Amino acid sequence: MSFNLLVFIKQVPDTQNISGDAMTPEGTVNRAALPAIFNPEDLNALEMALQLKDRYGVNVTVATMGMPAAAEVLRQALCRGADRALLVTDRALAGADTLATSYTLSCVAKMLGNIDLVLCGRQAIDGDTAQVGPQIAEKLNIPQICYVEEVISLEKGKITARRSIEGGYEILESPLPALLTVIDCNEPRPESVKLMMKFKRARSAGEIAMAYKNDPAAAESVKAELAAKGLLIEEFNAAAIGADPARIGFTGSPTKVKQVQSVVLTAGDAKEVSPTAEGIGDLMHELISDHTLG
Amino acid sequence: MANIGNVWVFIEQEQGKIAGVSLQLVSKGRELADRLGVKLEGVLLGDNLSGCIDTLYHYGCDRVLLAEDSRLEPFTVLPYAKVIMKLILEHRPNILLFGATLKGRELAPRIASEKLAGLTADCTDLQIDDFEDLKNKKSYTDKLMQIRPAFGGNIIATIVNTWDDPQMVTVREGVMKLGEPDLSRKGEVVKVPVELDDADTVVKVIERVRAEKKVDLQGAQIIVAGGYGVGSKENFKLIYDLAEAIGGEVGASRAAVDAGWIDHDYQVGQTGVTVRPRLYIACGISGSIQHCAGMSESKKIIAINTDPDAPIFSLAHYKIVGNLNQVIPQMIKAFKAKQQ
Structure with a gap:
């Protein structure tokens, strides 16, 4: 019994490691200065x-929706052991919120057909919404198991998995096909040297063009040459x-951004307390007198 | 605007105990409903929940839509989504609020996807205002302004849902203020029939292990939090000592949690808990945006840091530039002396 797995991955700006030059003098994010990385929990899902x-010897297909440059995370997935990689890229997909994104990704799953298990990272670090996974499951009309830590077994028509809940865990059993969202629960393997030798030349049509x-x-x-060698990253547009077309990108997104403000921490009028016995004694006295303490 | 739907709050419960975030959302929902001139309704699912109802009235619900069925315990997504979706189609609420808990974050998107409604995660503020969609040349009155941090907390975005109602959002625990309960407030229960078929109950809970949370940072009036500047797991003892001396709870920054010095349950910040205590003492915490997002509403903030330019000082009411290894023992000593 062989299973077909589909892992959705995303290339994201590395918002967790924002350095000085990634912020403009006005305090806004300079997106171009942020390195693009494989979304961390998507790596856990791939692992x-x-x-x-x-x-179990399953087949692993990875797919992403993004700019042509997102082919990079697909290449990394191939070098870790994925069997097949698909890029969905189209200007018409720009401006998608989670609803339009999940619709688009559900179209990929339907196009492939015959998928037993869909895996996604719980959330992407550029939005932290954790919405796309459950929304894909709904669009495909399949059950979801969110916050999965471990797959206990994958059997004919059935998956058993352990997932995190508030204050503990649950073991859930679901029929297949199903969708899992995966949390930071494993140590993603590095890219294999052997696979890197093979896939370093893998390119998408957009990259070649x-x-x-x-x-x-040329x-x-x-x-044609890359395709013959199995090194062409398959590329699809929305059609x-x-x-x-009415359900993708900006048009297919019910949520609109009214306004964006950069976060500027306002300088307060902090009272300077000297780190001496006297200074700290006075502070404690003040906090006790105004009933903050005691 | 005539004839708009009511404001709904999904009431999360565990064994008949209402989640803190749900009551906070009832308080906020009350404000929104008053502003719009509509009713506030709680949507409560589970089994044997009669004990929850009065509390919901006390915090501001006009009505509780109650769905009780043994198949709704323990919580699983599919039956909950089915029941709530049916209620939405029947009653057409204008706004639907969820706690951004693990349950809320897997349930809300499932419903939003089916309803083709917009959903905004982890809002930190909600307001009612008009919206001009310049691109589509449409204007909307009295829409829900869904305000949330994005891009790792570096920007704050105001988002509006322009499609079908309800306007759906999730909000993290501790972000909205809990109002004072009015014990004389009364309301009405509407019992909702639970219609599920086999397809809704295909996911089985084989085993469930759950412990009450060890730490209650949201409820704490005083929090002593340690960051990377504490230096080691052993040195966190200082933080515990100060907390114990002044009757506070211990908290931590993400850097201290990532270093393995303290459990994630203690983490304050955008990816941890949001707190608003009477006093917050930040020890050796530089003050990343993501940490500040979780504690900036504290009534008084004392920051102790060796770096006079640490960003935390811009939030602080009291600035102590010094080594926490010396400052904290002095604080304990001074507090004990003043107490006598």
Whole structure:
């Protein structure tokens, strides 16, 4: 019995390591200065899928929606052991909120067909919403198990998994197909040297077109060559995945951003307390007198 | 605007105990409902919940939509989504608020996806205002302004749902203030029939292990929090000592949690808990935006840091530039002396 797994991954700006030059003098985020990384919990989801591959010999397909540059995370996934990689890229997808994103990704799953298990990271660090996973599950009309820490077993038509709940854990059993959202629960394997040798030349059609933009004929021949070697990262636009134009991108997004403000911590009028017995004694006295303490 | 739907709050409960965040949302929901001139309704699912009802009236619900069925315990997503979706189609609420708990964060998106409604996660403020959609040349009155941090807390975005109602959001525990209960307030219960079929109960809970939370930072009036500047797990004893001396709870920054010095349950900040105590003492915490987001509403803030330019000082009411290894023992000593 072989299972088909689909892992959705995302390339995100590294918001957790914002350095000085990533902020403009006005205090806004300079997105261009942020390195793009493999969303951390998506790596956990991929690792979980690859462990299932080690255990059960499942097929692992990874897919992402994003800019042409997002082919990079697909390449990294191939170098970790994924069997197949798909990029969905289209200007029409820009401005998507979680509803439009989940619709688009559900179209990918439907196009592929015959998927037993979908895995996603719980949330992406650029939005922290954790909404896309459950919304894909709803769009595919399949059960979801969120915050999964461990797959206990994958059997014909059934998955048993342990997931985190407030103050503890639950073991849930669900029929397949199902969707899991995965939390930081494993140590993602590094890219394998052997696979890196193989996949370092893997490119998407968009990347090839960019590299040979003055020579379309060369682009075509490189594409054919990579495809023959299994090194072409499959690329799809919105039409190719069968997406309804009214439900994708900005048009397909019910939430609109009214206003964006950068966070500027206001300088308060902090009272300077000297770190001496006297200074601290006075502070304690003040806090006790105004009933903050005691 | 005539004939708009009511404000709803999803009331989360565990064994008949209402989640703190749900009561905080009832308090906020009351404000929104008054502003819009509509009713506030709590949506309560589970089994044997009659004990919860009065509390919901006391905090501001006009009505409680109550769905009781053994298949709604313990919580699983599919049956909850089914019952709430049916209620939404029947009653057309204008606004629906969820706690951004693990349950809320898996339930709300499932419902929003089916309803094709917008959903905004982890709002830190909610207001009613008009919205001009310049791109689509449409204007909306009395919409819910859904205010949330984004991009790792570096920006604050105001988001509006322009599609179908309800306007749905999740809010983290501790972000909205709990109002004073009015014990004389009364309301009305509407019993809701629970119609589920086999497809809604396919996910089985095989085992469930749950302990009450060890720490209650939200309820704490005094919090002593340690950061990376504490230096080691052993040295966190200083933080515990000060907390014990002045009757406070211990908290921590993400850096201290990531260093493995203290459990994640103690983490204050955007990815931890949001607190608003009477006194917050930040010891060796530099004051990242994500930490400040979780404690900036504290009534009084004392910051102790060796770096005079630490960002935490811009929030602090009392600034102590010094080594916490010396300052904290002095604080304990001074407090004990003043107490006598």
